[in-house]
Amino acid sequence: MTSILIVDDDVNILNLVEVHLQDAGYHVYKANDGVEALRILKGILCDLAIIDVMMPYMDGYSLTKEIRKQYDIPVILLTAKNQITDKERGYDSGTDDYLVKPFEPQELLFRIKALLRRYDKHVENSVVRLGDISINKSNYEVQIGNRTIFLPLKEFELMYFLMSHPKQVFSREHLIEQVWGLDFAGDDRTVDVHIKRLRERFSDLTDTIQIKTVRGIGYLLEDKSI
Template sequence: MKLHILVVDDDAHIRELLRFILKKEGYQVLEAEDGIQATAVLERELVHLAVVDVMMPSKNGWQLCAEIRADYDIPVIMLTALGEFKDKEQAYLAGTDDYVVKPFEPEELLLRMKALLRRYRLVSSEQITLNKVRIDRRGYQIHLGEQTLVIPLKEFELLAYLASYPGKIFTREHLIQSVWGADYEGNGRTVDVHIKRLRERFSHCSDDFVITTLRGIGYKLEVAGE
């Protein structure tokens, strides 16, 4: 099955360039001129990854990214001329997985896309492998070589969620909603406490993975060697 890539950009030349590059790589390309058109495409088509510009009429890329993150489980790459840190920060807070500044190298964009698609395929797997650590999502167990570890449910769910998207940055609010549920009345401190416990519990596994704090934003899990 061909993977479907949604390209959202009000610049027809960028869409034409990406259409040529992506079709050459064997992808099916869907296009939208702005966020409103993109929402309509997402509602009627199967999309595996979205490449989204920021500055667009009607609905900008930050708004679209936040909607995608709330309603769909697909990777998003921001492709924009805005290269300031504050722009990148706003994009990551909106939920983007990666950020590429125009002008860009097509080969680099393709590499980033392929890396994200590999990461997201882990989500559908019942087994998540982080080097020598294996997370069994069906059995709620963690295998460290010959050792099998059972940890409290919320710690397990938090670790499995982070491990499903290695390298992706999550805000505390996003983790609360995804792991504890939208009706949970606690706050981000709950996430901090569980992250602290996971770090202590797996402190001897730093050669396999680490959970990194991004000050003022949230957390991400990084797989050693990647």
């Protein structure tokens, strides 16, 4: 499920955008300021960010610059200003699109879809590498040294997520949300079963990574190639 981060200190805007995005099938994370937004991004792989310009602690321009330094996701800036200088500042900060308030929710959805299509060509070709392991999201191949293997879809998505966030601890609930989606009707044991299978598959093939159990919390992937 595509995840979108909304950042705005106006609760009404947050809730309005959330309703329309959820109705369109997106999963939504909300933050009231830039500091909270960066904290969310550290633990959650979002596909796009919608950011208000005027916020306390860190304005939208500064937040966009920080996102550009660390993440490769599209950004839409929301602003009440329609001056060319404000738009120039927004694009200079690294935003992909710019929407002036008040706006039609349908127009926001059009722009989101366009940006996701544009970024999809890049994201789907991304390859995550740790030591002698590379995992390619464009063709769902996992290469270990000179050997290529193919994993069942959910095992692949779980491994891709963990390898994209080495040394970060994730709860079972969070992994279900990221890999299976909020509508998943199973339980936490699903994660345990898939982790067990991944451990069994990789234990005889490489010692570059290890999926560790963090008691009382969940799992983390340790990169031993460093």
